[in-house]
Amino acid sequence: MPKTQELVWTDWRSQLKHRIDTLEALREWITVTPEEEQAIADAVGKYRWSITPYYASLMDKEDPNCPIRLQAVPHPNEFRSYPGADPDPVGDTIYRKTNRVVHKYPDRIILLVTEACAIYCRHCTRKFHTTDLEGTYFESSEAASWEQDFAYIASHPEIRDVLLTGGDPLTYSDEKLELIVSRLRKIPHVEIIRIGSRYPVLLPQRITPALCSMLEQYHPIWLNTHFNHVKEITPEAAAACDRLLRHGIPVQNQTVLLKGVNDSLQAMQALLKELLKIRVRPYYLYHCDNVTGVSHFMTSIEKGREIMRGLLGHMTGFAVPQYIVTTKLGKIPLWEEQLHQDEQGIWLENYKGEAMRIDDW
Ligand SMILES: *Cc1c(COP(=O)(O)O)cnc(C)c1O
């Protein structure tokens, strides 16, 4: 049994304080393989890693291919080089307008709050600034004044949707978050505020009644989270989502298609079904980007389309996420083409592959 005497399981700060970030501590939870041990050694000076006791408790002690372990424990493949890998394939650095604002789409922005996370997911799209130890992208300026960021938003009336992200914005205290959210609420053209947080999955204890009551004062607030595997849907995670929902905060899910974690129809269906049971709506299924240090998680687009073909029409309409690849040109849908045009007109195809022609005036 892991040494957790002083750990107060239900207290998020205590979970953070007792994060596992040494080989010795990890050994209290799992039988570390020689490969994992090597990767932990190689990560020194290169990539951060840490795991909350809560998430560690979901890891299979003996199975190195456990989907929870693959997302949290360093792996030697992170240090291999892969063709075409890029630290920032989605181009956040290109669209960054101020220290915290990334303005890529006409009506919405992301606002970088912190680069800290409770767990440094091995597959993070922003691995270069969350997991990367150099901290050159954002960490060094995380403490800078917010005035320029707020001024940018205030002077761009087309911005009606602000998405707090990072890192995980819920790493900040309720007080610090309230300063940010209340300030955004004072900008009349900011219609909706979104929070991107993986804490319902990694640290559900963070979703306290106090946090939810604070956020509720600044509606409309939406929250997008990031469940990748059905094993992550625990009673604690379900309760965290339930608290958000009861305070009027819709919870949606963004999954990343990850090799070995969820790249089978069966794994994806199990996840999506369970999400509906906890009233979390599937939003995006992201194709894994060729991010430096993450490439080993990539599947083929054909694999993703095959999974989508197994979902569309076979499951509740809103159980089916949109399959998207994020590029420097933005998010681009990758799902099946259901419409074809020829001399006879427009043909539609259903989920069974049956085609019919429709009249198009
Ligand atoms: C993903 C993303 C958004 C939000 O896009 P939605 O499709 O509305 O969820 C906004 N800005 C940036 C830079 C993004 O990467």
Ligand code: SF4
């Ligand atoms: S919680 Fe999100 S931002 Fe943080 S490491 Fe994981 S995927 Fe990246």
